[in-house]
Amino acid sequence: MALTGLDIYKLLPKTNCKDCGFATCLAFAMALAQKKASLDKCPHVTKEAREILESASQPPIKLVTIGAGEKKLEMGNETVMYRHEQKFYHPAGIGILVEDTLKDAELDDRLSKINALKFERVGRQISIDLICIKNSSGDLARFADVAIKVAGQTDMNLALSSKSSSAIEEVFKVSGDRKPGFPAEAGSRQKRENLHYGSRRPLIICEEGSAADSFAEIAKKYNVPLAITCSGAQDAADITNRVRQAGVEEIVISLKGKGISDKIQGFTFIRRTALKNNARSLGYPLLAFTDAVEPYAELAEAVSYVLKYASLVIVKNVDKDFILPLLVARQDIYSDPQKPVQVEPKVYEVGKVGRASPVIVTTNFSITYFTVAGEVEASKVPAYIVCCDAEGMSVLTAWAAEKFTPESICETIESMGVDKIVGHKKLIIPGYVSVMSGKLEEITGWKIFVGPREASGIPNYLRSLKL
Numbered sequence: 512m513a514l515t516g517l518d519i520y521k522l523l524p525k526t527n528c529k530d531c532g533f534a535t536c537l538a539f540a541m542a543l544a545q546k547k548a549s550l551d552k553c554p555h556v557t558k559e560a561r562e563i564l565e566s567a568s569q570p571p572i573k574l575v576t577i578g579a580g581e582k583k584l585e586m587g588n589e590t591v592m593y594r595h596e597q598k599f600y601h602p603a604g605i606g607i608l609v610e611d612t613l614k615d616a617e618l619d620d621r622l623s624k625i626n627a628l629k630f631e632r633v634g635r636q637i638s639i640d641l642i643c644i645k646n647s648s649g650d651l652a653r654f655a656d657v658a659i660k661v662a663g664q665t666d667m668n669l670a671l672s673s674k675s676s677s678a679i680e681e682v683f684k685v686s687g688d689r690k691p692g693f694p695a696e697a698g699s700r701q702k703r704e705n706l707h708y709g710s711r712r713p714l715i716i717c718e719e720g721s722a723a724d725s726f727a728e729i730a731k732k733y734n735v736p737l738a739i740t741c742s743g744a745q746d747a748a749d750i751t752n753r754v755r756q757a758g759v760e761e762i763v764i765s766l767k768g769k770g771i772s773d774k775i776q777g778f779t780f781i782r783r784t785a786l787k788n789n790a791r792s793l794g795y796p797l798l799a800f801t802d803a804v805e806p807y808a809e810l811a812e813a814v815s816y817v818l819k820y821a822s823l824v825i826v827k828n829v830d831k832d833f834i835l836p837l838l839v840a841r842q843d844i845y846s847d848p849q850k851p852v853q854v855e856p857k858v859y860e861v862g863k864v865g866r867a868s869p870v871i872v873t874t875n876f877s878i879t880y881f882t883v884a885g886e887v888e889a890s891k892v893p894a895y896i897v898c899c900d901a902e903g904m905s906v907l908t909a910w911a912a913e914k915f916t917p918e919s920i921c922e923t924i925e926s927m928g929v930d931k932i933v934g935h936k937k938l939i940i941p942g943y944v945s946v947m948s949g950k951l952e953e954i955t956g957w958k959i960f961v962g963p964r965e966a967s968g969i970p971n972y973l974r975s976l977k978l
């Protein structure tokens with residue numbers, strides 16, 4: 512929890528010596544609270560006060576990174592319980608479970624399905640983030656073989672889950688040994704390095720809290736994040752303190768499965784205690800495995816964890832019909848409520864357009880654009896869609912906020928040279944803003960057609976339109 516200016520002032524020397532460049536200690540404290548000054552500017556602050564102030568300036572939930580490079584998965588750094596209070600910073604990662612008890616053919620099939628889980632929605636690519644290899648066999652050699660095979664067939668982030676730290680260490684050792692001597696036919700140098708778990712920076716998951724100490728040694732040795740399975744919040748606080756003292760900073764908390772309701776209560780308590788009480792020992796990202804087996808129940812469970820408050824959710828189902836709604840739910844929850852999802856303001860072509868094609872004008876709110884584009888496509892009438900820059904607002908909101916006005920539409924069609932793209936001067940506006948048709952016609956010199964209010968009316972409207 513952030514300290515107020517007054518809280519900070521109480522920890523300063525209160526001598527008003529001005530060495531920090533501020534007239535008084537109180538002024539310096541206020542500047543610190545607003546993050547407009549750095550604590551280093553006061554040379555007189557005591558060691559104890561410095562520790563308290565530095566700790567309070569850390570994010571209440573630690574940032575933990577799995578993997579490296581462009582695809583790395585960052586978790587944590589969250590500062591609020593509810594999205595509307597500010598925003599969430601790091602979307603929950605979605606991982607798929609791969610057990611090492613699978614036969615080779617089943618493993619190949621599962622990996623090829625996992626690699627195909629990529630989708631596009633409202634102009635954005637959405638996909639899963641991680642594969643979690645679970646040591647269900649209890650066999651070290653089989654676990655290492657499966658882990659290396661998975662690493663060779665995907666560039667996604669990886670997690671290794673086991674009850675035994677020896678099984679995890681086996682993967683690091685075997686993959687490290689294979690790197691230099693791996694046969695040339697296995698592929699490029701990059702491909703060989705991908706097999707090496709030391710360079711993939713996986714999350715290692717300790718399935719039994721009692722084994723946390725030996726897992727901490729491995730996490731420290733290979734500089735990888737560590738997830739520990741705990742029976743509840745108190746257990747989590749005890750273990751994270753121990754693991755941190757062992758030198759591991761990047762920690763993730765997983766709760767032992769007692770059903771969805773218990774887990775969500777546990778996650779909510781941990782998140783609230785970390786944020787509101789600044790409980791450092793609980794200020795870590797949360798990991799959830801789904802327990803449900805039936806697909807709809809598993810989907811509902813996974814979405815619930817995305818909502819409250821898992822930073823990584825690992826599921827069993829790999830069907831596209833299961834994964835897509837889960838990714839959509841995540842995308843919606845983790846969009847910034849202060850920044851509407853926008854498309855680039857420009858002229859979009861739908862179908863094989865020509866100089867006689869209709870021109871529809873709308874705003875650049877992503878959902879508005881994609882809904883309109885989908886209906887135009889369904890009409891089979893090729894058309895241009897002119898997206899005006901309305902700061903990503905929907906039509907009515909933008910109109911009410913004066914971001915979608917006759918003047919702004921006029922400026923848009925002129926700056927985008929729409930009159931050079933088509934051989935007519937006819938513009939279709941959304942039915943909800945029919946009130947602006949007269950003024951728009953007057954200032955643009957274009958004939959204005961009032962389209963339907965709802966996008967669902969577009970197909971019939973376009974099919975019967977006579978320009």
Ligand code: SF4
Nearest residue numbers: 527528529531536553
């Ligand atoms: Fe106060 Fe430190 Fe600034 Fe001096 S340098 S005025 S003690 S905050």
